[in-house]
Structures are given as structure tokens and as C-alpha cells.
Amino acid sequence: MANDAREGHTIEFSGLTKRFGHVAAVSDLSFTVPAGAVTGFLGPNGAGKTTTLRMLLGLVQPSSGTATINGKRYRDLPQAMATVGTALEAASFHPGRTARNHLRVLAAAGGIDRSRVDTVLGLVGLGDYGDRRVGGYSLGMRQRLGLAGALLGDPSVLVLDEPVNGLDPEGIRWIRTFLRDLAAEGRTVLVSSHLLSEVQQSVDRVVIISGGRLVYEGSLEGLETGGAVMADAPDRAALAAAVLAAGGTAEVTNAGVTITGIDAAAVGVAALSAGVPLSLLAPRHGGLEQSFLDIVGEGGSK
Template identity: 55%
Template sequence: MHDGSGLIAVQNLTKQFGSVTAVQNLSFTVSPGSVTGFLGPNGAGKTTTLRMLLGLVKPTSGTATINGRPFHQLGRPGRVVGAVLEAQGFHPNRTARNHLRVYASAIGVPDAQADQVLGLVGLSTAAGRNVGGFSLGMKQRMAVATALLGDPQVLVLDEPANGLDPEGIAWLRNFLQSFARMGRTVLISSHLLAEVEQTVDQVVIVSRGQTMYYGPLEHLRQQQQRRVFVQPSDVGALATALREAGVQALEQLPDGRLAVSGVDAKQVADTALRAGVSVYGIQEEQADLEQIFFRLTSGQFAGHAPAPYQQQQGGWA
């Protein structure tokens, strides 16, 4: 482990390309010890933000720092941060080991690191094979191996699950979580929440270059109003009893069930019992994160984005 916290801080970050604002006043932090998902639809400004963080694009205003410094002030950046921005260009006739040794010498680490990182990504048996013959999934693993050469404290991956088969995705999930548990920082971008939902602990959701939500994934789940579907013997009597108990969000469905928002199944069943109404069926609807994600990023989200970021008014039409 290296000294330094591994903290990523993005503050009021803005990038304009001519008249196009790719990133607008974006702020979030990524702490060590967790996997953070940087999520948003294609064109939301994710890659531009990562490129600014990695010193490849100059911000119009605001800052993106690692350990309190912009990338170009990190001294030996390969030892601090490892990044995979797109499936790297590999020389097809170079073996996996030789490819990694070229990179190792470029960042000043011993040749032996090449074999070590091949082991970490499960490619030891392919070390002597030419990269040109690798599958897309193996190339993704090679890209991760390249990012790991300097034993970095921060790992930044842009769409890492692209082209991975289910086994590869399971491997990536386990790898990133164990990497984070060592007290390191992991930031991964994706345009699909479902793809990284099992992997990430924290999420930063962006749309049109702005932060729509930033915080634990669990809080996002809890923010959503649960709905309970109940099949009572007397819909009118149960609806009245629920309203008297202070529950206003009721909807009678065509199939005779009642949809109740903002309470759990136990509360609905207890209210029915007190009102002398029989319950023939009761079911709780879990928040569908994909749906939440879609609402947050399509500008149709009617509620409030959870703290610490409230959705800004205007500009979402």
C-alpha cells in the first residue's frame, strides 16, 4: 500500500467543447474502501469527466483531483492511479507478458510485475500467447492487468463489463470488491445500472452533464416508495380504514386489488385485521432500480433527488 488516501474529488467541474456543454458543474467524491459506480446514459458526460480526472482533457472550470492534486502533479501517476478507458490497443504479435513488460518499464516497475498482474486477472496460462488471438473478454482482462502494473491505490475503469461473458463479469465483480476491501479506491462507469448493480456500493448518477444523485446505492433503493398490492374481501372498507390510518396513496386496480403506496405489507394486513376485512392475497413490490435510474436520467423524475444533491430546477425539458 502507498501513502495517500486515494480520495477522488470532483468539484464544480465544467467542460465545454465549443457551444456544447459536456459536463456542467459536476461535484462528487469517491472514497477508498468502496466501489463507486459512475452512471448515466451514453452522452451524459461520463467519459469526458474521467478524461479530465486522468489529465487527458483540460476542464473549462472546476477541479478533478486524486489525493488532493490534479493528475499532472502526481509525480509517478502510474503508481497512484490505474485506468482503463477503452479496450486498449494491443500489438497483435506481442505476447501478453511482453506487452505488460513494455508498460512496466515505461512506469518504472520491475518486469516481474507483468507475471504478477497476469496472475491477478487470471491470465497466467496465456502469458506466452500473442494478444492478437485473445477474445474480447481476455483483452478486457489484459487492460485491467495493464492498469494494475504500478500497484495503484486508485482504479478507474470506463465501461469495464463491455464484451465480458457472464463468467468474466462475475470475475470482475469479485476482483473489484476485493481490491476495494484492501482500502483502495475503485470508480467504474457504466450506462447500464443492471450491469454493475451487484458490484457497486456507492453511485454517482449523471444526466446531461449534471449530478442527479450521489450517495449509497442502498439509499437510492430506500428513497423509492414501496407499493403493496392487496386483494381484500371488501375493497371499500379497507380503503376507508387505510385513509383513517393516514394512508392517502391508494389506487383501485381493475382486477379488484388495491395498490397502496408508502407503507409495507404488515401495516396493510394489520389495518385490514382491525377493520374486520379478510385478505386473500398481499404482495409487496420492490423498487426496480433500473426504473429509478431511467427516471433520474431521462428528466422525468418527479420527486426529489436524495441528499446531498437535490435536483436543480429548470433545464430538464
């Protein structure tokens, strides 16, 4: 990592949509990733996270909308590896090649001085394992090697897909501190995960998608206070319709109506305006993880 502060680059998604045939993997997705912060990109498996990141990196062509870094598409960046470092979950390594040689190949392809190879191996804790063949690496060591590759160009932007997958508890603690240090230097850090518990101690803000759509963008504190509202009424269908008209979402169950997207006060106002008497109105408190599950529900989209 560089010791001097650096100018980060804002990542901007605007109306991003991707369809595979009749299936919408990502739908009208818009959000911003600021510099100098760690942003968690969350959603259940199949929510569209990896497709979104691949569109950002020019690996998948959007059906419509844009994904830019400092106002430019990835393919238009003059020095891509010096601007954006990436580590996707599906990264592959030649099993017979050593970690050092793997990074040397990447450095040569990106026009990066070979001296960076030993530097990044040391940064990710693989300094003593650089001459070991990658085929003998554990999943956690492969994750570290992927991060080393992302750091080769000393980039201002890091895009990491499920970076803690396969790490032991010590490795998870290490990467949490490491990501915060990167952001403190002014870099832009976007980290995807399907589990809030994996990233909540390292992120400054979160973006949550479900079924390819944005369902939350903001702070962890806002997420905790923005969980579900439990409500009930003699006419549950009328209550659900009033909630939808007010901009919320409603799921009618045997126990009542589970509402997300608007708070309890807004539910009360909506019901009153629609002439729907309520028999129950209460915020559902269950901590961050419960709020996350309330927002994303059970489903997802490929």
C-alpha cells in the same frame, strides 16, 4: 494484489465543466469518491462519463473546475502509475504483440519492475495466455489485459471505464469479487457503466450523471427510495412550476406529471404552498433499475 492494508486516496471533482464549442459535455460537476469502497459512476451513453474520467486523468483539459486525486492533479502526482491505475474503454493494443510483452512495455515506461508482469497476468486470469498475441484475444480477454495494465504499479486508486463490457457471465462474477477485494484492501475504486445491472452487485455507492450533470450521489438503497413520484392536478403547469420551485424536476405527460428530485411528501407540501389541488400523488415503485431510468430519463450529452 497486496495483502497488507493500504492508504487509499480520495478523488474529488469540484465544479468540473467541459465545453466543446457550444456543447456542454460536463456541467458544474461535483462529487467525491472515497477510499475503501467501490463507487459506480453511472449514466446513459453520452452522459459525459468518459469525458469526466479523461479530465481526471489529464487527457482532456477542463473548461473550468478541478478533478484531483488526494488534492493533486494527475499530472502533478510524483509516481502516477503507482498511485492511479486506469483502464479506459477505448484502450488499444498492438495486435502482433503478446500480452506479456505489452505489459513489459508499460512497466518499462512507468519504471516498474518486470516481475510485476507475471504477477498481474496471474491476478486477472491470463497467466496461461501471456505469450499469445493480443490480436487473437477475445474482447473479454482484452478487458482483462487492460485491467492487468491498470494493476501494474500496484496503485491505491483504480479508475475503470466499462470494465465488464465483453465479459461472459463467469467473467462478470469474477470482476465483481475482484473489485470488492481491491476496495477491502483500502483502495479507491471508481467504475463507470451505462447499465446499473452490470455494477449493482459490486458497488458500495453510486454517482449518476445525465446530460453532463449530477443527478444522484449516494447508496443503492437511497436510489431505490429516491425514484419518481407520479402526481396529477387540474392545472398541471402550475404543479410543475411548484415542483421546480421546490428543487425537483417535472415532466408533464398525458398521464400526469412525473417528478424526480424530491419525494412524495415534498411534492404534497409544494403543491399545498402553491395552492395547487392534487388529484393524484403516489411514489412510483419499480426497483433499482426503474429508479435509475426515472432519474436519467432518455437523453444524454456527448
